[in-house]
Structures are given as structure tokens and as C-alpha cells.
Amino acid sequence: MNFKLTYDIALSLLTARWKQTLVAAVGVMFSITMFIALLSFMGGLNHLLDSLIVNRTPHIRLYNQLQQAKKQPLELYNANKKSHNFISSIKPKDENEGLRNANKIVATLKKDPRVEGIAPKLIAQVFYNVGRTDVNGLINGIDIEEESRLFFFKDYVVDGNPDALKTTPNSIILGKGAAEKMLTSIGDVIQVTSAAGQQMQLKVVGFYQSGLKEVDDVQSFTSVITTQKLLGKPNTYITDIQIKLKDLLSAPRLAKEYSSLFDVDAIDIQSANSQFDTGSNIRTTISYSVGITLLVVAGFGIYNILNMMIYEKIDSIAILKATGFSGNDVRNIFNIIALSIGIAGGFAGLLAGLGLSGIIDQIPFQTSALPTVTTYPVEYNPRFYIIGALFSVLTTYMAGYLPSRKASKIDPVIIIRGK
């Protein structure tokens, strides 16, 4: 009601004990700083780890699983008869591993507004022929442009020129691990043998490093046409269609839709990589709980200081009440004190947190597994700052709640008579 007066009194009480006030505010500032820095750093780390897998994984992958026919011919033949068929040792039918009507599927998907982009792919099991020994390998025939646009392929080509995949015929980008095994350098020509026995000479135009050793030891990349030639297949043969969606979360639903629409198998990113999602969630939860714990500790500091202030100022509170200030007025005074500490400390903490994040962002962090990263990853997310601000105000209000209530309930008679 008379806000200015309440505020005046609160301010004078605050400044009268400015050292304590400062300590309380610094407590809040410190915890908000750590909260912001921790979340920013964790966020950056999550992004980094996500990009290690999630960015490179298609949101939906369409493929043709080799499996037994769901309806065996015998069942079709006996459909109308009242009998049971027992068939043992069913084998997969001899079927083309490629996607049927791949071109039409691609054309349809390109028109779908929910799709960000698609990249066709075919995979070939090969042996890298190194002298007299053979090394197991997997060659991915990819569309280098789409692959780079959608799945950041070029970021992981550590050496050589990835675009040469398109311009140089019969060229290959070797996994770093595989290249080391073969002691090849860029410009060398290697020989691979397909599972069907087809041999082919390929020119090394680059090295690929994903940061996952298992992948780098085995995988290599060529253009789609080169792989088709290696497999001796026509130029319509594709084994996988990789889809990147505009909305990642719709992947499971759309996977089902495409699966029935195109009569192919479809797997969404959530099912394929659920462990990464879980990891990110756990890391985020941990950072939030540590940050909030810090704030709660700061809240206890404020609680103590306000309690002390009330004991010190109990005479003043009594006389304020005797001269006509109601319990509510007194409560407001102490609430304002608590909130001022929270707001001032919180604001300083947000700035300091931004500064600390900036410093972390400058610390060099180089690892051979992550070629694109040079400093510690930090995520500058406004959401962290909003949460930090809200929590600083909330915890200080909560910390001030009990002391304020106590102050409002002080009976002036007891204090005045006690003198």
C-alpha cells in the first residue's frame, strides 16, 4: 500500500548491515555463477556428444531387411482349408537387398514438407587387400553433397578433399584406422574385393575420422556410382534412404508411416540410439541438481542473516508495530530485504556466469577424436539464464519467508515490557 515507505525502511535496514548483506548477496551470486557455468558447460558437452552420433544419424532410415516371407506360399495355398501347416527351417527368400522403386520413394520424399532432406546410400561388404592379407571393410556409397549438408560429413574428413569423391572417378575416402592399417597416404591407389569377388582399384582422396575407433577402422566412403559398380548393380540400386526431418521428435511416428507407405523397413533415431538420449538427460539432470543445491545453500545463508537481523532489530520492529505498522507491513519489509539480496546477487551471478562461460570457452581442448573441436564446448542458452534468474528470486523469497513471518508475528508488548 505505502510501498515507498516500506522500501525505505527495508533499504535502511539493509545498508545498516551492509557487510552481512554483501556476504548474503555474494553467496547468491556465487551459486548463480556456478549454476550458469555448469549448465553452459554441460550443455556444450551434451551438444558435442550428440553431434558425435546423433547429428550423423539419419532421423529415419529406410532399408530392406533380409527376412523370411511373412506369408509362406503354403499358407496362401491352404488359406481356405481347415488345417494347420507346420513349416520348419524357413530360410529368407532370395531377394534383392536393394530398395525396390528407390527412385520413386526418393521423389515422393522430396515433395514431403516434413522432410528436411534425404540422402541415398548403399553399403557394400568388402575386403581391403593389403599385400597378402585381407582386412574387413565396409564401403558406403554416398551422395557427398547431401551427406555433408544433412549429416555434416565434411566435418569429419580430416585430410584430403572430400569433393574429389564426386569429381575423381573410382575414388575413396578411407577411414583413418583402416588407412593406418594399410599404410596408405592420399594419392595412393588401393585394391578392394567385394563379397561377390569383384575386384576394384580405388584412388585415396581423403581420410575420414569420426572419433569412434570401431567406425574408423572399418568404414570407407565412395560415391554411389562407384559402389554400384563394385557390386555390379544397376544405377537404381540403393540399400538405404536416410531421411532428416524438420522435427526430430516426429521420427517414430513418421517411421511407421513411411514403413507402411513404401512397404520397407524403417527405423527412427530414437529407437536406434536411445542410449544417447538417456545419457544427455542424465547429464542435464545432474547439472540442474548441483546448481539447485548450490542455490539452496545460498538460501540458508540468507535465512541465517535475516534471522540475525530480526534479532538485532527486534526493538525497531516492536516500535514500528506499536506506532501503527501492521504485521503485513513488517513482513513486506523483510521480504523486500530478502528479494533485494536475491535480485542483486542473482543479477551479478548471471553476469559472472556469462563471464565464466566465456573463459571456459577459451580454454584449449584438442582431441584427435574430435577434429572440429579446439576449445571446451560451451552452450550459450538464454534458458539457463532465465532459470537462474527465476531460481535466485524464488530461493531468496523462500529463505526470507520464515524470518519475515516471524518478524510479522513479533508481539511488541513482550519486547517493550522486557526493557
Next chain:
Amino acid sequence: MGRFVLQAKKINKWFKEQTSFKALSDIDLEVKRGEFISITGKSGCGKSTLLYILSTMDTDYEGELLINNVSMRGKEEAELARVRNEEIGFVFQFHYLLNEFSVLKNVMLPGLKLNRYSAEEIEHSAMQKLKILGIESEATKMPNQLSGGQKQRVAIARALINNPLIIMGDEPTGNLDKKNSDIVFDIFKELANVYQQTLLIVTHDNEFAARTSRIVEMEDGRITVNRK
């Protein structure tokens, strides 16, 4: 009816700590406008207890209390606070000034709380009250720079700021030496005579009481003497 500033009817008060103890029994008291009343009695006779009930700060009693013909029974805490702010001025044994504020601001606080006049008007009237009490030159000082007698005068100025219906004092001269006691008494006398201010002062100083316009003597929670 309208003549009474304050009426107490059959006020009873028990202290219920461990054993029940009757602190006040059947107190009847009527205060008219412009009266300067002193309540005296030995320690523990219940005179302070009565004052805190009459001042609305203690609400745990039986009986009827009317201030300005309005019953205080069943009023909310915030309403009682407003009554104290507007109708009652307090002077205690201890001055209870807020050390964080200047003398002037201390006097102004209840006025600012009442919020009936602008800050400038309140400041002006605070200066006037300080002038009546002869300490206008101390207005800008902090309370801890003042002597005991001066502080008590500031406390009286604070009690006067909202032009209250009645001023209540609880041993207002209890902490003062003879000279300062006399000054404070003279101020009260002047307020009563010149400004028709109603005063109700609890004291155990018989000399002080003897000079007031009406003496109420108490013993064991009862009024024994009530003379003009």
C-alpha cells in the same frame, strides 16, 4: 457518550502461564478529552498490563474497550495497527528510536505510514512538533548523537505527529534524571493545557502523578483510587 476518548468496561485479564493468575479484575475507566491522567501503583499491580490493553497491543482480555466510541473487540490485527497509528501516540520508558534514520525521519515515520498528507507536509509538521519540544536544532542528527533527555523528547514528538486522540506513556520519565523528568513533565503539562491533548501516563513516580489532573491508583489488578 461522545465525551469519552476512551472507555474501558469490566476489563479482566488472566495470565495463564503454569498457574492461572488474574492480573486485572473489573477495570472500569473513562477518559475525557483533554484530561491528563496518571496511573500509579506498586510494581506488579497491573498498571502496565492495563495500558497495553488500552493501547490495543494486547488483545487477550475480557471486557469491552471503546476508543473514540468504537469497540476494539474482534478487530483484525491490521485494523488495530491502523487505530494505533492514527489515534494513539506512544511514549515508552526507553525511547525506541530507529538508529538508521535521522531524528526528523524518526518523527515522520508514523505520519508516512498513515499516508494522509504528502511527505513535505509531514516534514513540516514534524519540524513544528520538534519546535514545541525545543529540539528543532537536532532534526538532522542521528538518534545516537543525542542525550537521553533529548531522545525522549524526540519520542514524544513522534507520538504527536499524527495529532493522536490520546497519548499513552509507560514510565516515560523512568530512565531520566530529575532535570530531564521535569522537562518532560512540563511538556506533557503544556500539551494538556495549551493543546488540549489527552494524556494517559503510567508512572510509579508519585511526585509526577501528584501534578496531573487526575490520579488513578491501582493495587492487585483493581482500581482503588480514582480522584481528580
